[in-house]
C-alpha cells in the first residue's frame with residue numbers, strides 16, 4: 537500500500553495544530569474583548585451578538601414572596617416555584633416538576649405547543665400549598681427561561697428569531713414568545729403573568745448573584761456554550777435612551793459564534809463542513825460537549841485508516857458520526873490503570889476494535905489533546921470578558937474579588953477540562969490577579985435565577 541503512513545506523524549501534527557501556548561491564548565482573549573466591543577457598538581457589528589437582556593436590577597437577597605419559573609430549552613420543560621423570605625430567611629421552600637414534550641408537538645403549531653406548556657403550568661400551580669403563599673388579589677408571576685435565539689425587546693418580551701435543537705414549530709418565529717405564552721394562559725383561564733424573559737446564562741448569573749454580590753460573569757459549558765456578564769450602560773453605544781437606575785445591565789454575548797484566531801485542524805474544518813450550520817458557532821464547535829467526542833472520532837478514524845491504529849479492520853462504529861460522545865472521551869481520560877484496561881474494553885465494547893497498549897496510549901493522547909485545547913480556549917474566552925470589563929471599569933474587576941459562575945455538564949463532569957481551563961486563566965492573568973478571580977460551579981442556578989428576576993421585575997415590587 538503506497539499511501540500508508542504511520543500514526544505517529546498524525547498525532548504530532550494534531551498536537552501542533554491544537555497547541556495553545558500563551559501567545560495563542562493571549563490573542564484569543566484580546567480578540568474576544570475586541571469582538572465584544574464591536575458587538576456593543578452597533579447591532580450586527582461583530583460575530584458576537586451581544587444581546588441586551590434589559591435586566592437592570594439584579595437580585596440582592598431582599599426579595600420576598602412567591603414566584604414561579606418556567607424553563608424551556610430542549611425536549612423537556614421545567615416548572616418551579618420558590619418562596620423567598622428576604623435576607624434572613626432566604627429560600628424558604630422550592631418545588632419543581634419536569635414535563636417531557638411529546639415529539640409531535642415539536643413539529644406542530646405554536647398554539648399547540650404553548651397550550652401544552654400552559655396546561656403543565658396550570659397543573660403544577662394547582663398543587664401549590666404548604667409553605668407557599670401569595671398575598672390576596674395578586675397574580676402569580678413567572679420568570680421564563682427560553683433557550684432559543686430571541687431578539688429581546690424588553691425585560692418581559694422578545695421575538696423568536698428561529699427554533700433550533702430539533703424544534704420545527706410553525707407560527708412562532710417572528711412573534712413575541714411571551715405573548716404566545718400569555719395568550720395560551722388566557723385561553724385556559726390561568727391567571728399568571730410573565731415578568732421576566734431570560735436567557736439561561738442570564739438566569740445562571742442572577743441565581744448565583746443572589747448568594748454572592750461579587751458574581752459578574754456566568755458561563756455555560758454543556759452541550760453548547762454561552763456566556764453573559766454585567767455591563768455598564770455607558771459602555772453600550774448601541775443602546776439608546778434606556779433608563780436604568782442600576783446603571784448596569786446583563787449582556788448575553790452568544791460567544792459560541794466567536795471565531796477569531798482559533799487554532800483549528802483539518803478535523804474541525806471537516807466537521808464544520810458536514811454540520812447543519814457550516815461556518816457558524818466555531819468557538820462552540822471547538823470547546824463544547826456536543827463536539828469534543830466527534831472531533832476525537834474523526835482523528836481516530838484517520839489514524840485507523842492511514843496508520844492501522846487498530847490492526848487492519850476499521851469498525852463500522854468508527855465511521856458513524858457522533859458515535860463517540862464527550863462523556864466517553866472523559867471516561868477514557870479517567871483510566872489510571874497500567875495497561876489502560878478501561879480504554880481497552882471501551883474500544884472493544886463500544887468502538888468494536890481490539891487494541892494493543894500502544895494504540896490505547898495514543899487514544900488517550902488524542903482525547904487529552906482535544907480536551908486540553910477546549911478547556912484552555914474556554915479559559916481564554918473568560919479572560920477576554922474579564923479584561924474587557926477591567927479596561928472599562930479601571931480596576932473594579934482585577935483589584936477585588938470577582939466571581940465567574942459556571943454551569944453545564946461538561947464543566948461539572950470533566951475534571952481535566954476544568955483543570956485546563958483554570959490553568960489557562962492562571963497563565964494569562966498571573967498569580968496575583970488570579971487570586972481575585974473565583975471560578976465557581978453553580979449547579980442548576982438558572983431556574984431559581986429566573987424566578988428571582990421575576991421578583992426583581994415584579995409589578996408589585
Ligand code: ADP
Pocket residue numbers: 757758759760824825826862863864866867943944945946949950
Ligand atoms: P445541556 O447543555 O444539554 O442543557 P448539561 O448542562 O447537563 O445540559 O450538559 C450536558 C452535556 O454535558 C452533554 O451533552 C455532554 O456533552 C456533557 N457531559 C455530560 N456528562 C459528561 C461527562 N461525564 N464528561 C464530559 N462531558 C459530559
